[in-house]
Amino acid sequence: VGNMLVAASTAQRDGTTLVTFGTTPRMSTYLLFLGLGELERMTTMSGPTELGVVTGRGNVKKAQLALDASAEILPYFNEYFGTPFPLPKLDNVAGPGQSQFFAAMENWGAIFTFERSMLVDPKSTSEAARRRVYEIAAHEMAHQWFGDLVTMAWWDDLWLNEGFASWMATKVTDRMKPEWDMLVTRVAGRERAMGLDAFTTTHPVVQQVRTVEEVSQAFDAITYQKGEAVIAMLESFAGEDVWRAGIRAYMQRHAYGNTVTGDLWSAVESAGATGLGTIAHDFTMQPGVPLVKVEGAQCVNGATRLSLSQGEFSRDAREAKDKTPLAWHVPVKAQVVGGEVHSMVLEGKGVMELPGCGAYVVNAGQAGYYRSLYPADNMARLAKDFTRLTPIDQSGLLADNWQLGLGGYQPMSHALDLVDAVPADASDIILADLPGYMDGPHGIFEGDTATQKRILAYASARLTPILARVGYDARPDEGPQVPMLRQSLISTLGAMGDEAVIAEARRRFAALGSDPAALDGPLKFVWLGVVAHHADQATWDRLRAMANSAPSALDKSQIFALLGRAKDPALSAQALRLALTDEPGKTTSAAIIAAVAVDHDMQAVDFVLAHRAQYEALIDVSVRSQALGRLGGGSADLAMADKLNAYADAYLTPESRKVVDRSIAAIRTRAVTWARLKPDIMAWLDAKEATTRGRRGE
Ligand SMILES: [Zn+2]
Known part of the structure; x- marks a missing residue:
């Protein structure tokens, strides 16, 4: 498979075959693609364009959703950009394995996507993963114009590619699947961006990039999610029609050429968005x-x-x-x-x-x-x-107040009161946010089992009635957000230690003994995740055997990664050792270590430091300097900050340690923040429990 269709294929005298591809229009070198293997291809026509999905042999049916997505999205983009897709074909090629750092690559005419982000298996793919398949396809297709047809002149303007493709993916997915409420998910993206951007170690959206190292560091939440948020804000300022007219003019003017950020602003201003350049400049040239x-x-x-x-x-x-x-x-x-x-x-x-x-x-x-x-x-x-607020404003209000509490701008009780005030009949998409707001405080009290139990009791009391309403299994005619809500409730309550959810997970896992298909369905890995998290040695061994006899490479790597989720540190230590063997497969090994880091970050970081060369061989060369910062970055332990600092001093150059430095800053702030919040949260719990007892007449 190449960027263009095969023009000729001729058998050679020495038994090889000479394959000649059509010549592409003028394009950037980083978009060149050549793929080969035992492949299967499925196609459909969209106007003059042949749309294809390419998978390893035997898997092409699992790419139906990706192909349907291409067919739905292409006509919309042809119209939106005003310049029809210029190549004769567009393939989406599913490749095995995974990266810890990316899901897909927008090669012109031949998108590459890891199988896990493209293939759908009704026996195991969750609704959330299905939606990601659609959204990732949309993102890579947006790049066919924004990035491929018009390319930024230099990496300083990488955000033009990524912020725009992310924004466009949300927009087109919302258009084609309005029932998914994609715009509400922008709040989560904004939160990811602000999670970096509210620290002094942040950087502007447009940033100077001089080295390969800095290029890979630039692929972060500022580039993607802040980029998307700023573009959404500017579109909202300009109005949809003026904005689109500007984009069309920009495409026409710069097709097959290079641009800088200012070219986009002048195109949209010329289309009628007076004053947009000033706002855009403020939000892209300065951080924060x-x-x-x-x-x-x-x-x-x-x-x-x-x-x-x-x-x-x-x-x-x-x-x-x-x-x-x-x-x-x-x-x-x-x-x-x-x-x-x-x-x-x-x-x-x-x-x-x-x-x-x-x-x-x-x-x-x-x-x-x-x-x-x-x-x-x-x-x-x-x-x-x-x-009475719209769901997106509900989501934004919850997120803002949470962060304002963390930042000390107002008492944490404002956010806790707000979470407490969300009624059980709020919209499903907002209810799906709730477990996270309870898991947050639960995590703050890591190591304090008594307080964690009180938080769990509160969470179970609030969430169990909602879970009872939506049920453990899909029902016909349920609302479009119910599968997401169900997954959020089961996985979070399960991780926090809710007895009923854990018992249900174990019951279903035990049923595998008599019926190997007992767990099949969109929640397969959610249930297995709960089982793995609370596994004992026998269960862990059984999961490992399941991984080795899994029906597909995708299932295999997902079950192996779950072995790293065990709460028991003796089992997570076994998972780490297993990761350095050939058993899981190279790219899965890195996923196991990342899974261990979720609950045992110190254990994972110590292990990686002790086996640095072996670990580095498991991950992409260009992001090795970031890996440790990501594994330890969720910690609130000053010892972790010191450890990362010592590591960076010893092994990284000043340019290559920026991601680790961001983690260190976040850890130090978290340590201070959590110490400040603990008494506030305790006081809130005391008051809440007293009211509940009062209501019961105790
Ligand atoms: Zn992208």
Whole structure:
């Protein structure tokens, strides 16, 4: 398989075959593709374009969803970009194995995707994974224009490729699968970006890249998720039609050529988005997260007058940023809940008039890349009116308040009260967020079993009725978000130690003895995950045997990775040792070690340090310097920060240690934050338990 169709295939006298591919138009060298193997191809026509999926022999039926996605998406992109796909064919090639760092690559006319991100097996693929297949295909297809037809001049503007492709993938998936509520998932993406961007170790979206090392470091949440969030904000500022007209002009002007970020802004400004360049410049050339504060709100003659000011949200330098925040032109959209949305571009300070009085939302629709800080009385009203907010505003409000609590901008009780106020009949997509907000505090009390038990009791009491409503198994005619909600509830309650969920997982696992298909279905690996997490030696051994006799390479690697999820440190140590043998297969070994790091980061990091050369042979060369930072980056233990620092001092150059330095900064901040939050969370639990006892009349 190459970028173009095979033009000729001629048998040679020496028994080999000479294959000649069609000549591509002018293109960038990094998009060249040549694949070979025992392959199978399935195709469909979309106008003049032959769309194909290519897999290892015997697997092509599992690529039906990817092919359907291509066929749905291509006509939309042809129309959106105004320049039809210029090659005669577009293949999506599924390859074996996995990377710890990427899922797919947008080679022109011949997308490469790892099997795990492209193939769907009804016996084991979860609904979440199915949606990822669609979204990844959409992302790589968007690159066929943004990246392939028009390429950034240099890696400084990598975000133009990745931010745009991510934004476009969400947009087209939302268009084709509105029932998936893709726009709401943008809040999660924004949170990932802000998770890096709120630290002083962050970088601007547009950044200087001089070395290969810096290129690989550039593939991070700032490039992808902040890139997507900023583009979504700019589209919202420009309006969909003006924005698209700008994109079309940009494509036409720069087809088969190179661009820099400014070329995009001037195209969209010329299409009518006056003032967009200034906003775009502020958000792409300088790092960080704006904080929009409501300084006061007055209800006058049936209208709300908001006084706003712009600060900077920081997790590790709040006092300094409060004194001298960076300045942005911030496009703000606000509304009184249920009322008309008003817009302004905030420069420092400003006043907004909103029709109506009552609870108000400052980032209405959540298209803005900033955090919103409200006075306590509005928070109380928002909690009361929670279900009157749109789901995306509910999601944004929960995320903002969580982070404002972590950052010390307001008491953590605001966020906990808000989570507590989410009713059991809220929309399923929001309910699917809830387990995470309970697992967060649970993780903060790692090592304090008594408090973890209290948090689990609260979580079980809140979530079990929801799980009872959706059931353990899919039901006909259930809502489109129910499979996601079910997975979130089972996996999180299972990981936190909910007895009922663990018992159900074990019951299903035991049933495999008499019926090997007992676990087949979209939750297969969710149930196996719960079993693996709470495994004893006999169970772990059985999982290992299952991995070795798995029906497909994909199943095999997923079960092997689960061996790393064991909570028992003696078993996770066995998983680490197993990872350095030939048994799991090279790329699976790295996944096992990453799985161990989720609950035993110190164990994983120590193991990797002790077997550094062997470990490095398991992962992509270009990202070796980042690997340890990722394995240990979720820790709150200062000893981990010191360990990573010593490692970076010994083995990394100043340019190659940036990712590790970001992890170190996050760990140090987390250690301080968690120590501060523990008494707050305990006090909140005390009050909550007292109210519950009071209600029961105890
Ligand atoms: Zn990409």
